[in-house]
Amino acid sequence: MSAAPGSTLWLLRHELRLAWHGAALNKNRTRRPGGATIAIWGVGWVALHLVAFMLMRELDRDGMDAAHLAIPLTVMVITCATFMLSSALRSAVLSLFERGDLDLLLSSPLPSRSIFAVRLLGIAAAVATPYVFLAGPFANAALLVGHPGWLGLYVMIGTCAMVMACAGMLLTLALVRVLGARRTRVVAQVVAAVAGALLFLLTQAYNLTRHGDSAGPGILALLASHRAFGTDSALWLPGHAVLGAPLPLLAAVLLAGVAFALTVHRTHGFFVHGLQQAAGTGRARTRPAGALRFRFRRNLFDTIVIKEWRLIARDPNLIAQVLLQLIYLVPMLLPVLRDGKTGPAIGAALTLLCSSLAGSLTWIVVLAEDASDLLLSAPAPRRTIQLAKLAAATMPPLLLVALPLCWLIAHAPLTGMLFAFTVCAAVLSAGLIVLWTGRPAPRSDFKTRGKENFLCSMLEMIGSLCWAGLGWLLTSLSTQGATWMAVAAAVVLALGLGVLLLAWMLRRHPV
Amino acid sequence: MLIDSPALRIAALRKSFGRPAVDGLDLTVRRGELYALLGPNGAGKTTTLRMVTGLLAPDTGTVEVLGIDIARDPAGAKRGMAYLPDDPLLYGKLKPTEYLEFVAGLWGIRAEDAEPRARHLLDWLDLAPHAHELTEGFSRGMKQKLALAGALIHEPELLILDEPLTGLDAAAARQVKDLLVSHVEKGGTVILTTHILEVAERLAQRIGIIRQGRLIAEGTLAELRARTHGGSLEDVFLHLTEGQAG
Numbered sequence: 001m002s003a004a005p006g007s008t009l010w011l012l013r014h015e016l017r018l019a020w021h022g023a024a025l026n027k028n029r030t031r032r033p034g035g036a037t038i039a040i041w042g043v044g045w046v047a048l049h050l051v052a053f054m055l056m057r058e059l060d061r062d063g064m065d066a067a068h069l070a071i072p073l074t075v076m077v078i079t080c081a082t083f084m085l086s087s088a089l090r091s092a093v094l095s096l097f098e099r100g101d102l103d104l105l106l107s108s109p110l111p112s113r114s115i116f117a118v119r120l121l122g123i124a125a126a127v128a129t130p131y132v133f134l135a136g137p138f139a140n141a142a143l144l145v146g147h148p149g150w151l152g153l154y155v156m157i158g159t160c161a162m163v164m165a166c167a168g169m170l171l172t173l174a175l176v177r178v179l180g181a182r183r184t185r186v187v188a189q190v191v192a193a194v195a196g197a198l199l200f201l202l203t204q205a206y207n208l209t210r211h212g213d214s215a216g217p218g219i220l221a222l223l224a225s226h227r228a229f230g231t232d233s234a235l236w237l238p239g240h241a242v243l244g245a246p247l248p249l250l251a252a253v254l255l256a257g258v259a260f261a262l263t264v265h266r267t268h269g270f271f272v273h274g275l276q277q278a279a280g281t282g283r284a285r286t287r288p289a290g291a292l293r294f295r296f297r298r299n300l301f302d303t304i305v306i307k308e309w310r311l312i313a314r315d316p317n318l319i320a321q322v323l324l325q326l327i328y329l330v331p332m333l334l335p336v337l338r339d340g341k342t343g344p345a346i347g348a349a350l351t352l353l354c355s356s357l358a359g360s361l362t363w364i365v366v367l368a369e370d371a372s373d374l375l376l377s378a379p380a381p382r383r384t385i386q387l388a389k390l391a392a393a394t395m396p397p398l399l400l401v402a403l404p405l406c407w408l409i410a411h412a413p414l415t416g417m418l419f420a421f422t423v424c425a426a427v428l429s430a431g432l433i434v435l436w437t438g439r440p441a442p443r444s445d446f447k448t449r450g451k452e453n454f455l456c457s458m459l460e461m462i463g464s465l466c467w468a469g470l471g472w473l474l475t476s477l478s479t480q481g482a483t484w485m486a487v488a489a490a491v492v493l494a495l496g497l498g499v500l501l502l503a504w505m506l507r508r509h510p511v
Numbered sequence: 512m513l514i515d516s517p518a519l520r521i522a523a524l525r526k527s528f529g530r531p532a533v534d535g536l537d538l539t540v541r542r543g544e545l546y547a548l549l550g551p552n553g554a555g556k557t558t559t560l561r562m563v564t565g566l567l568a569p570d571t572g573t574v575e576v577l578g579i580d581i582a583r584d585p586a587g588a589k590r591g592m593a594y595l596p597d598d599p600l601l602y603g604k605l606k607p608t609e610y611l612e613f614v615a616g617l618w619g620i621r622a623e624d625a626e627p628r629a630r631h632l633l634d635w636l637d638l639a640p641h642a643h644e645l646t647e648g649f650s651r652g653m654k655q656k657l658a659l660a661g662a663l664i665h666e667p668e669l670l671i672l673d674e675p676l677t678g679l680d681a682a683a684a685r686q687v688k689d690l691l692v693s694h695v696e697k698g699g700t701v702i703l704t705t706h707i708l709e710v711a712e713r714l715a716q717r718i719g720i721i722r723q724g725r726l727i728a729e730g731t732l733a734e735l736r737a738r739t740h741g742g743s744l745e746d747v748f749l750h751l752t753e754g755q756a757g
Contacts, residue, residue, distance in 0.1 A: 370603070
């Protein structure tokens with residue numbers, strides 16, 4: 001399809017091309033995805049179709065009751081909409097304030113409304129794409145088993161993505177007016193990350209609270225018994241739209257259209273009237289020169305520790321990402337915590353969490369150093385710098401865990417003492433593994449650090465599991481005294497030390 | 512630190528990244544002079560400076576800073592010098608006061624000495640009103656000035672600057688140039704690379720021109736002009752580096 005240069009269609013194609021390049025950058029950030037990547041995604045999509053087909057055939061056999069299906073489908077639409085809002089926020093900040101091509105576009109003869117319309121369409125397309133990939137096979141499979149109404153799913157994904165793209169854009173503009181562009185970027189990243197994590201935890205709440213297998217149907221039965229939540233309630237219209245009901249679908253399309261028109265108008269006004277510049281001015285607080293306050297430290301160690309803590313404390317986005325990693329560990333720990341033996345379970349859980357936190361902080365403090373050349377060009381001893389950085393990374397998890405450990409020691413002294421040992425060992429081990437085997441990277445790569453350095457991540461994970469397992473085995477050994485536990489504890493200890501030794505042997509040598 | 516030794520002595524320095532970046536470079540910079548190292552893009556200027564400052568290990572050759580071999584005693588050699596790369600070495604989440612506290616800590620400056628120097632530098636470079644803001648919001652010029660303050664807080668004898676005037680407005684550029692001249696007048700040594708030949712022409716006492724990792728010409732402006740039968744430094748530079756692409 002050819003489009004005249006300068007037309008809206010041409011601009012949209014340019015926007016989508018940029019989104020394609022940006023969404024799937026390879027490791028070196030230089031090329032778009034290759035044939036192999038596309039082939040893997042293709043195979044995955046075909047596999048999803050098979051799963052979807054089996055599920056849809058089951059539903060078809062059960063009669064495909066639209067009234068009841070609309071309830072879980074509505075819940076899914078709302079859940080996905082929240083995720084979409086989270087990614088729309090990120091995309092809006094990127095698209096409006098980070099990509100840096102708006103001035104070029106606005107200085108061209110292209111109509112400015114078209115520019116913002118295309119930008120909004122680009123965000124909506126980027127937001128919708130993963131859902132089309134994941135949910136599309138279900139609509140296709142439903143078509144195959146004789147339920148074409150399910151094609152409404154595509155329409156709902158499109159309209160939902162558009163509404164959420166508009167919401168993300170408007171929210172971003174509002175934040176920029178209040179906070180300025182730079183802070184908005186941070187807030188948007190934190191909100192996006194927290195929104196994702198909250199939903200993740202909600203999905204895990206069922207696992208956390210259930211005592212049998214009847215909670216899900218029980219909730220549905222409870223909802224059905226309340227008039228406002230009955231199967232004929234208007235609340236479930238999004239679900240009916242997914243199933244192809246014409247009126248709800250039409251309403252969704254109209255809503256998306258109105259939201260699109262309003263948002264384009266609003267965004268256009270915001271930029272054309274220079275509100276982003278106004279938002280950025282007058283925020284710098286200045287103080288008279290006489291108010292200069294210095295706190296020069298007596299030694300290099302303290303200076304480095306304080307500097308590292310300041311850098312972390314002032315980066316809410318990074319803190320959110322680090323804490324999110326811990327949140328995602330919670331479901332893994334639930335089975336451990338649910339088995340009734342809370343002493344060893346809590347100890348093992350704390351060991352695992354602290355180790356993960358120490359690994360993350362060491363990565364940030366040691367490997368994501370912003371001015372490594374400054375440190376290298378200074379006459380400061382390298383060993384002192386590394387020790388201070390390691391201390392800066394390992395002290396926060398140890399301080400965080402101090403209180404629960406004290407509680408554990410008060411309630412079960414031997415267990416508490418054993419876990420105090422394994423927590424310290426795990427924290428130190430994680431810090432050293434990252435220090436020795438990690439590769440320097442910018443802080444913005446924090447989320448992808450596992451993929452960038454698989455070996456380091458694996459060693460870190462195995463080390464953590466070993467120390468947590470050792471704590472568990474030692475406490476169990478102290479109460480049950482089984483011989484196999486002593487053997488297992490010795491093996492796990494040897495493995496933990498072996499991982500550390502391997503990391504030391506593979507350590508990277510700086511210049 | 513040997514008083515009679517030159518500020519910098521480089522002998523037979525080589526570094527290769529697949530192809531030679533610095534190829535048998537010999538260079539001597541005397542104490543108390545402002546030396547400009549010029550060359551087209553990719554000539555090996557930054558690689559040379561990174562080896563001088565200990566950021567990069569040479570393949571062969573020696574570097575002596577203030578009479579100290581940087582390979583044998585890196586801490587001793589680094590103690591008397593400061594390096595300011597073209598991309599300022601700053602932390603966006605630190606305030607200028609905190610940045611200077613940190614740099615002073617790295618060079619082991621006592622608080623009693625560091626505080627008045629930091630205060631003076633922030634005042635002199637017009638950064639005092641912004642001393643309590645995070646540097647991530649600073650303009651390029653403000654960042655460059657803060658990095659310069661960091662480089663000067665330990666009063667280095669040898670100041671090495673890689674493209675120090677890039678992106679600075681006229682006022683900030685003037686401040687930096689005055690600072691360099693003042694540093695030399697006080698007995699310090701400055702080595703700088705720049706693409707702004709007028710700066711080298713006006714400030715430098717000696718100029719070295721490097722091409723493909725080798726020093727192809729060196730001397731005062733008058734000596735270089737004499738070699739190429741007159742003209743401006745630009746004429747001399749283009750004549751010597753003619754035909755070399757970046």
